[in-house]
Amino acid sequence: MTDLPHTRTRTVHWLATAAALAAVLGASALLPSDATANPAPRAESGKAPDPATAHYPLDCGPAGTKTDVLDEGAADFDGDGAAETVAVVRCRAQGGTPPSAVFVLTHAADSRTPEVAATLVAQKERMTVKDLKVHGTTISAKLLGYSTPDVPRCCPDKQRRVKWEWKSGKFALTPAPVAGGGISA
Template identity: 75%
Template sequence: MTELPHTRTRAVHWLATAAALAAVLGGTALLHPATATPAPGTGAVGRAPDPDRARYPLHCGPAGTRTDVLDRAAADFDGDGTAETVAVVRCRARGGTPPSAVFVLSRTADTGRPRIAATLVEQREGMSVRDLAVRGTTLSATLLGYSSADVPRCCPDKRRTVKWEWREGKFALRPGPVAGGGVSV
């Protein structure tokens, strides 16, 4: 029995199949259905405030020094149908690691502009904030700090994972154990 020409696979067939599959997967990664709804607890209920448009109470030195939003997350913490934004912010620096601050932003009722609703970590505490995450109405982050003024600002030697839970109209802090010695952050 003779094989039909279209039943034999060749490299060109595999390449064409791979290219078609890549195009389909790439297209589905870029396109979302118009009826898609956010997964529960993702905080995408109402449009969250843009942290790049907020004004932060940071002391950044010379006039004109800007702030950088290092991380952001959104959730509807208070259950009002509008998402709040959590922003990790610090002063822009050309070198070194300036301390971070963590703010929760909501929208003003009259203009809809971002406003600070809560401050979770203040700049004056001298910490860096990493690994910001939101799960439901709980925020978590890793705080990095220094045991003394002799520790170079590039290399924090204290580390603590913390969680803030939204309870009774405010954020309640739940600190984890301190890593790196007995001095807490």
């Protein structure tokens, strides 16, 4: 039986994948300036923002496709007594697997609609996010990606566990070690 072209791994694929994953993880570590320890005052203290009511900075096409919240968790990351919500979100699709994004939501001072306080994984990174967990001030997840544009979007061929910890007023990204010292297939 002959392997399909996208199922054969070569050194150049591993190097390209390592470079792409490093770029994605590096970009994820650079947080927007609004991801600080001084969020806007809370409209509702004690209750985490409802991710179903938030407006997300996603490009869902010209038809304005709705978004789906795939996973969520909550914690009081900044210690102000009000919980923030972590949401894994993507554009709704009739078929296929659109990329996920991960946002941290807080209550806006003058609105019942939650606002995005931080973007941990942007839609443009073209990742699928699985296994979201929130524990204390730590968020963990598995990022699934693609070694080349030729890999079908249904079937990510790369994965890496990551965690973000709230430290010194921002989320610090820590990628987990990869088994065998290379990029995980």
